[in-house]
Structure formats: structure tokens, C-alpha cells
Amino acid sequence: xxxxxxxxxxxxxxxxxxxxxxxxxxxxxxxxxxxxxxxxxxxxxxxxxxxxxxxxxxxxxxxxxxxxxxxxxxxxxxxxxxxxxxxxxxxxxxxxxxxxxxxxxxxxxx
Numbered sequence: 001x002x003x004x005x006x007x008x009x010x011x012x013x014x015x016x017x018x019x020x021x022x023x024x025x026x027x028x029x030x031x032x033x034x035x036x037x038x039x040x041x042x043x044x045x046x047x048x049x050x051x052x053x054x055x056x057x058x059x060x061x062x063x064x065x066x067x068x069x070x071x072x073x074x075x076x077x078x079x080x081x082x083x084x085x086x087x088x089x090x091x092x093x094x095x096x097x098x099x100x101x102x103x104x105x106x107x108x109x110x
Contacts, residue, residue, distance in 0.1 A: 040098055043069040049096045050074065054089065065089055065106065077105040 041049075047069040054065045063085055065078035074097045080086045086106050093102050 041096070043071065046074065046096050046098070046100070050076075050093055053092045057092075059085065059088055063089065067093065069100070071100070073101050073103050075103045075105060079107050079109060081109050083108055083110065 047067050050067045050069075051065075054060045054063065054067070060080075062081040063078060065076060065080070068075040068077070074093045076089055076093050080089060086104070086108050089106055090102060090104050093104070
């Protein structure tokens, strides 16, 4: 009878340890995880963010840039004073574009 009791206790102990290990491997989803995902920005929001950066960031003070945003592309047009300024303009557009492709129609004075 003692052997059966010891085996039952041992069986429960093994089951408890196994369950604890399973809980450690797959943590439960965080509360509100679905709320953390943001909806994609509208075309107007993307354009506003990009254009605002071009208009207010001192590195673009000598540039004349405009943006057009569609569901599939961000089109940056205008003129910059240097190649690094052109690259920075592209980086700003890319930062806000989401899944849209970037079309750079920007010329450099140098």
C-alpha cells in the first residue's frame, strides 16, 4: 500500500513539474496586445508628417521639397543642395512610408 501511495505522489509531482515547465515556455499573451497594434496611417497623415519634417528640420532649410502620398507610393519631388541632403530626404520619406514604395524625384544642385 505504501508503494502505491508513493507512486501516486510521485506521479502528481512529475505532472506538476511538467505543467510548470510548459507555462515557462509559452507565456500568456499580454493584456491588450491586440490594442498595441496600430492601424496604418492615412495618406494625409503620412504626407503631413513628411512635409512637416521637410519644412521644420534645419537640415532641409535650403531644400525645396514636396510630397505626394498614395496608397502605394510616397513621391518626393523638388531640389536639394547636396547629395547627403537628398539621402536625408529619402530617409525621412522611408521612415513614414510604411509599406508604400518611395519614388524620389529630387534633383541636387551639386
